Amino acid sequence: GAVWFSGSPALALGTLGGVLAALVVLGLAGLGLKLAARRMARWRAIAGRPGLRWALAAIGGPRSEALSVVLSLGLGLSVLAVVGQIDANFRAAIARDLPAKAPSFFFIDLQDAELQPFLAMMKANPAVSKVESAPMLRGILTQINGRKARDVVGDHWVVMGDRGITFADAAPPGTKVTAGAWWPKGYTGPAQVSFAATEAAEMHLKLGDKLTLNILGRDIQATITSFRKVDFSSAGMGFVMAMDPAAVAGAPHSSIATVYAEAGAKLMGVLIRMLGTRAEAEDALQEVFTRVWLRAGRYDPSKGRGMTWLIALARNHAIDRLRARPDHVSDDLALEAAADPAPRAETRMVAQGEVLRINECFDALEPDRSAALRGAYLDGQSYADLATRFGVPLNTMRTWLRRSLARLRECMEA
Known part of the structure; x- marks a missing residue:
């Protein structure tokens, strides 16, 4: 049951097989140690060394704890080795995948009254080379074209819980629209949303699709009017969905900021x-x-x-x-x-x-x-x-x- 509900049966079975194999190897090592000690205790070379002979006899005797000691030490060392390997893998992944220029600090839950003083303080700081900020609220993608989102795209990560959503009147600097167009400045019509292009392709979304977003308990239906490139590997700010400001007018929100300090x-x-x-x-x-x-x-x-x-x-x-x-x-x-x-x-x-x-x-x-x-x-x-x-x-x-x-x-x- 645990293997089936793990979400990755192959990985779970492989881990279980590795643990069982380790137990078998350690058990054989313990039995081998007992057998070797029993035989060494009979050697004539140690006949004149009673202390050593008694020690070997105790290790190889019927009441010896050698097997349990070897299993305990072996499993403990195996856990340490696994932890060390995981740590090394994480460090290697970070060194390999983290971009050369990544944010040094993230600041979340910045209120509107705090944002401008915060930005001014950061820009005046000699350690800071760049500051980026964006408004953010959270919402859940519940429906796609009137159907339950999970029925349409399965267990895609975008629909597995709430997601950060931003809004902007004009396309933020550096935005690369790959299809469609950003809404005009000052737009107040029906709600529109710009979706991350890669995730949209994975979910088989098209321009004109209707998304229902539950934001703070309120369902908002928005039309996909553009796709844009979002590079989540940059370790900076990245939003799957960006909406026009009129669609979320009046909704409580805060801001997020990234600070670059090379x-x-x-x-x-x-x-x-x-x-x-x-x-x-x-x-x-x-x-x-x-x-x-x-x-x-x-x-x-x-x-x-x-x-x-x-x-x-x-x-x-x-x-x-x-x-x-x-x-x-x-x-x-x-x-x-x-x-x-x-x-x-x-x-x-x-x-x-x-x-x-x-x-x-x-x-x-x-x-x-x-x-x-x-x-x-x-x-x-x-x-x-x-x-x-x-x-x-x-x-x-x-x-x-x-x-x-x-x-x-x-x-x-x-």
């Missing part, structure tokens, strides 16, 4: 180099972006590049995390040993606008030391990368940076 990849690289593990770097990155949202108003573009400010925030937060580790001092933290609670040089550059002063201090250093210090503090390069770049041992590079940082600080404070 700086995240570079900041992640800086945090991984400093913190050592990706898991901790991911947590730290979220905390850094939270600081960015809270402190965005302090950033002044005329006083320095946005990326410099972001890297300074990320490095300072990573150093705070390193200092909070019990009984641990990292190499990166050792480099900062000369630092005090006062703002660091790169932070002062942005916060106080001392661009000319810090450039003079950089120029006062030897060219290779200056370039190495810029690479470590402004470009987020690792010590190993810098050592390779300048052809010096790693410890020499650390000495360069520590001494150059001290000289830079003295120059800034002079």
Whole structure:
């Protein structure tokens, strides 16, 4: 029964067969272990070692728990292996299928009164490169041309529950209409809907078909007047159905927004180099972006590049995390040993606008030391990368940076 109702009998049977095969293999391994221990206990070579002989006899004896232990350990390790394989598959799928430019954050349930202030705040944030938003409400496709939708298209995912529906007076930027036409601006006639072209082809829909959508308990009959290309693999906003605004006038709705922050990849690289593990770097990155949202108003573009400010925030937060580790001092933290609670040089550059002063201090250093210090503090390069770049041992590079940082600080404070 479980196999039949699983939705994928072949997969369920394959999984069941694999579990049974694993049990058989582990059972045979356990029996083999008992037999081998029983025989080894009789070897003359261990006659003078009673402890080992008694241990082998216990493993191979009739009351031995070897079989159950092997089954338990084997099944436990098998579960760990499966979890590891699933994790690796998920990561590979994400790396393979996720586009190079995907949204960094999604914001949902934005009310009308909140939308414009939110968009203004995001556009003023130096970490944000692009923001997209769209109104959204949810509805269920209940009928197609007067027939139950599931009777027409079966178990297609579009009719298996409620779906996000948007509305727009004019076609949103980037919309590619593949058939039909978008309704004219200011249209107030009978309800119209634009449907995703790929899903429409799968459901055998045609221009002129009548769809009944249940939105907030109200049935709305709309005519398909256009098909458009919707790329759900972009990880951005994608709606199967878009309606004319008059069709849903007065219906309560909210907005959804996607925020693109390409700086995240570079900041992640800086945090991984400093913190050592990706898991901790991911947590730290979220905390850094939270600081960015809270402190965005302090950033002044005329006083320095946005990326410099972001890297300074990320490095300072990573150093705070390193200092909070019990009984641990990292190499990166050792480099900062000369630092005090006062703002660091790169932070002062942005916060106080001392661009000319810090450039003079950089120029006062030897060219290779200056370039190495810029690479470590402004470009987020690792010590190993810098050592390779300048052809010096790693410890020499650390000495360069520590001494150059001290000289830079003295120059800034002079």
